[in-house]
Amino acid sequence: MSSREFTLHQLDTQPIGRILIRYLLPSMIGMLLMAFNFVADGILVGNRLGANALAGVGISAPVYTLFLAISLWIGIGAATKYSMAMGSKKPEEARVIFTHAILAIFSITLIIGLIAFSFRDTLAYMLGANQDTFPYVSDYLFVILLFGFVFTIENTFSVFVRNDGAPNLAMASLIVGAVLNIVMNYVFLYILNFGVMGAASATIISAFVAILILSTHFFKNKSNLKLVRFHFNKKLLWGVIIIGFPSFLSEIGISVFTISHNIAFERVAGTSGVAAFSILNYTHSVMLMMFLGMGSAIQPLISYYHGANKEDRKRDTLRKSMFIAILAGFTFFIIGQLFAGQIVSIFGQFPNEVTVLAVQGIKLFFIAYLFTGINFVMMTYYQSVGNVRMATWITASREILIMLIFLVVLPPMIGTNGIWLAIPASEFVVLISILMYQRK
Numbered sequence: 001m002s003s004r005e006f007t008l009h010q011l012d013t014q015p016i017g018r019i020l021i022r023y024l025l026p027s028m029i030g031m032l033l034m035a036f037n038f039v040a041d042g043i044l045v046g047n048r049l050g051a052n053a054l055a056g057v058g059i060s061a062p063v064y065t066l067f068l069a070i071s072l073w074i075g076i077g078a079a080t081k082y083s084m085a086m087g088s089k090k091p092e093e094a095r096v097i098f099t100h101a102i103l104a105i106f107s108i109t110l111i112i113g114l115i116a117f118s119f120r121d122t123l124a125y126m127l128g129a130n131q132d133t134f135p136y137v138s139d140y141l142f143v144i145l146l147f148g149f150v151f152t153i154e155n156t157f158s159v160f161v162r163n164d165g166a167p168n169l170a171m172a173s174l175i176v177g178a179v180l181n182i183v184m185n186y187v188f189l190y191i192l193n194f195g196v197m198g199a200a201s202a203t204i205i206s207a208f209v210a211i212l213i214l215s216t217h218f219f220k221n222k223s224n225l226k227l228v229r230f231h232f233n234k235k236l237l238w239g240v241i242i243i244g245f246p247s248f249l250s251e252i253g254i255s256v257f258t259i260s261h262n263i264a265f266e267r268v269a270g271t272s273g274v275a276a277f278s279i280l281n282y283t284h285s286v287m288l289m290m291f292l293g294m295g296s297a298i299q300p301l302i303s304y305y306h307g308a309n310k311e312d313r314k315r316d317t318l319r320k321s322m323f324i325a326i327l328a329g330f331t332f333f334i335i336g337q338l339f340a341g342q343i344v345s346i347f348g349q350f351p352n353e354v355t356v357l358a359v360q361g362i363k364l365f366f367i368a369y370l371f372t373g374i375n376f377v378m379m380t381y382y383q384s385v386g387n388v389r390m391a392t393w394i395t396a397s398r399e400i401l402i403m404l405i406f407l408v409v410l411p412p413m414i415g416t417n418g419i420w421l422a423i424p425a426s427e428f429v430v431l432i433s434i435l436m437y438q439r440k
Helices: 003-013 016-049 051-087 091-117 120-126 134-163 167-191 195-219 234-307 311-346 352-384 388-414 416-420 422-439
Strands: none
Touching: 016 051, 016 134, 016 167, 016 195, 016 234, 016 311, 051 091, 051 120, 051 134, 051 195, 051 234, 051 352, 091 120, 091 134, 091 234, 120 134, 134 167, 134 195, 134 234, 167 195, 234 311, 234 352, 234 388, 234 416, 311 352, 352 388, 352 416, 352 422, 388 416, 388 422, 416 422
């Protein structure tokens, strides 16, 4: 029996708890390091360049998120079909899916980046930049728009390597990338004085190194990831786009969340409000990446068991994942209530107005985590079994439709607290809708 067959045999026969931990730990550790990587940018930029620079990077974040969204759209959609094909014992079909995905993600993100680069100054103001933050937003966009395709390829590689039975290698690439990014951020910001442009460059260079690490999987005997010659399959690509759409929408929701909150705080509390939200947004990215790690762990398993028609193992995977999500959400909530002040202080010394807003924001916003984990696991489950309609509803509601409604309704009633509570309220409403759907 080959090593590849042995891996498939493990998925079919080993206890679900053991398999889930095997995928969950590397995935969550990797995503945690990826989030810490993002937060380290904020800590170094905030301490070295100040609140306006931190706000500028936060305003630029939706562009990074857009590239990430496209990579997840194609990557998760294709990886889901890839795992289904492997579950159905069709490795040749799986390789064709992988090849379509890599070529599509490279072409799409390169073209979008070059087009957006031509009007990046206008884009900066559209994202919410003002006179204080514009120079930092412009510098960050200069690098990200030209070279954003690098981290989209890295993210897509990571998803496929994990789905191909190598979650530890995917984690290793994130560890090396995170450490390298922090080191290069320090060098570019504190030694070479490259400013915000240096922080963006560190992100791109570390992603490129991660690609090199992930590429070693393609040369292993057990790897099924091979680029093959193929005829363009419109039906296949359309299927990938449909299945992956909830992942794209989820990341776009993060952009909508960031832009709408930046604009809301700019109107209600000025630059101080935007800076306070940037601190929250960096912290939120850590928690969000943990939940994304859960989704990344269960997606290959759910899709594989769905393709193999193993309903009992699929349901068992979901039950255990839900328990972990509930436990994690409650833990994050407690952390926010007890250590809000300490979290804010990590990012630097800010004016008292910024600190007070950020501390209050963390305590209110972290209520959302009581519901976010459940919503995220259920969205991943629906997507992994092809129930795109329900997965799309969850993603469209959490950080777009319902959130925007609360963002309009709550601030006139309770001020800045209403902005902080828009996400907790929308997460709760989405959870109720999931429970009603499951009951039917």
